Amino acid sequence: MLKNDPLEQWDRDNFFHASTHLAMHARGETPTRVISGAKGVHIQDRDGNQFLDAFAGLYCVNVGYGHPEIADAIAAQAKELAYYHSYVGHGTEASITLSKMIMDRAPDHMSKVYFGLSGSDANETNIKLIWYYNNILGRPEKKKIISRWRGYHGSGLMTGSLTGLELFHKKFDLPLAQVIHTEAPYYFRRTDQSMTEEQFSAHCAVELEAQIEREGADTIAAFIGEPVLGTGGIVPPPAGYWAAIQAVLDKHDILLVADEVVTGFGRLGTMFGSEYYGMKPDLITIAKGLTSAYAPLSGSIVSDKMWKVLEQGADENGPIGHGWTYSAHPICAAAGVANLKLIDDLNLVANAGRMGTYLNAAMRDALGDHVNMGEIRGDGLLCGVELVKNQDTKQAFEAADKICPTIVGAMAEQGVIARAMPQGDIIGFAPPFCISEAEIDKVVDVTKKAITQVLG
Numbered sequence: 001m002l003k004n005d006p007l008e009q010w011d012r013d014n015f016f017h018a019s020t021h022l023a024m025h026a027r028g029e030t031p032t033r034v035i036s037g038a039k040g041v042h043i044q045d046r047d048g049n050q051f052l053d054a055f056a057g058l059y060c061v062n063v064g065y066g067h068p069e070i071a072d073a074i075a076a077q078a079k080e081l082a083y084y085h086s087y088v089g090h091g092t093e094a095s096i097t098l099s100k101m102i103m104d105r106a107p108d109h110m111s112k113v114y115f116g117l118s119g120s121d122a123n124e125t126n127i128k129l130i131w132y133y134n135n136i137l138g139r140p141e142k143k144k145i146i147s148r149w150r151g152y153h154g155s156g157l158m159t160g161s162l163t164g165l166e167l168f169h170k171k172f173d174l175p176l177a178q179v180i181h182t183e184a185p186y187y188f189r190r191t192d193q194s195m196t197e198e199q200f201s202a203h204c205a206v207e208l209e210a211q212i213e214r215e216g217a218d219t220i221a222a223f224i225g226e227p228v229l230g231t232g233g234i235v236p237p238p239a240g241y242w243a244a245i246q247a248v249l250d251k252h253d254i255l256l257v258a259d260e261v262v263t264g265f266g267r268l269g270t271m272f273g274s275e276y277y278g279m280k281p282d283l284i285t286i287a288k289g290l291t292s293a294y295a296p297l298s299g300s301i302v303s304d305k306m307w308k309v310l311e312q313g314a315d316e317n318g319p320i321g322h323g324w325t326y327s328a329h330p331i332c333a334a335a336g337v338a339n340l341k342l343i344d345d346l347n348l349v350a351n352a353g354r355m356g357t358y359l360n361a362a363m364r365d366a367l368g369d370h371v372n373m374g375e376i377r378g379d380g381l382l383c384g385v386e387l388v389k390n391q392d393t394k395q396a397f398e399a400a401d402k403i404c405p406t407i408v409g410a411m412a413e414q415g416v417i418a419r420a421m422p423q424g425d426i427i428g429f430a431p432p433f434c435i436s437e438a439e440i441d442k443v444v445d446v447t448k449k450a451i452t453q454v455l456g
């Protein structure tokens, strides 16, 4: 398309963008970046500018951009059979094959996968399944869900409630009453700075148990958490955290949902984050990396324990009253099959682990002694850089200073995309798994230059 076309004006006049400052965008105060192509770790806008995408879109294009194998699989499926539904026992070769591939990769105690289209709808499914499960078991009071402050589980009514970030609640009348938030496993900002990681993990578990006892364990159905807090600031759990939490949940017969939308299919260098941290979830949420975002697809992986109850309830209750028109959409499922195959063929899970170690070490080497460095943290191919105004007090910058958006803007001008995380002075990195050491060096170099440019 010609550059003097009206696309930018159409954008401001017609397009309601996600997670965007509506007024600034309408007034033309925020950039309209029209992305026109991409290959490997690079994206390109229609003005011909190239960017190294160190956040893989929204940590989702895990295999990297422009793989013809996935595009061809999508095209072939669209030509052969663009759609059929999954109601009343229907399936397609693609959706059945993909379910087998997912279950082959999932932890051994998992049983079946239900397909959706987004991480949000998969978590909505999870909560409905949890309520259904407890109703079948004759425990109608056991319904509340515990989530963490700083957790991110989506933007729906229930999932926006589970999300523990202020922006996603404010003025939306959320969270819903069935949701309770507990302490974030955010060691850097623990209240008692004298605690070791292990002590802080134990403290989080004690707080959780106190909350459960206050509410009554017979009213709490489940706990949901990302193995690593993602959108809440790229925060890996402190040592011993998941074991301590799991023990409390097991004691009170509370289900665990591992939201692996970011960590599923290799980002930590293991197939699932549950494996990395030794979690034993009853439900696993998957999305992003399932198709590397070549097509929208998500899933709820259900454990043997829950499946048995759901199956047992069917004779009494009839078919499960839960379905999306596009559940197991064959075009998306074909993208998933090709994507998981590519991850295996290119050995990308192992590469993500190796490159993650390299990225975190390189970031520490380059920036560890900057006067405004709070913490550089990450497991696998996730890295969070938290800046502080004052290192001794860990004082944050004023929100109005927009420190991280400014740094990330300066990085984009130098050809690297990172993400200013929505809460706190945190820059997030989650590149595609195919990134090389040389490309990581560029990311780190540009990050250092931009931080120095903005903060000195």
Ligand code: PLP
Binding pocket: 058, 117, 118, 119, 120, 121, 123, 152, 153, 154, 155, 226, 230, 231, 259, 260, 261, 262, 287, 288
């Ligand atoms: N869960 C986690 C951990 C996520 O990071 C996200 C999105 O970033 C979601 C759920 C929601 O997924 P979606 O945006 O596809 O609805």
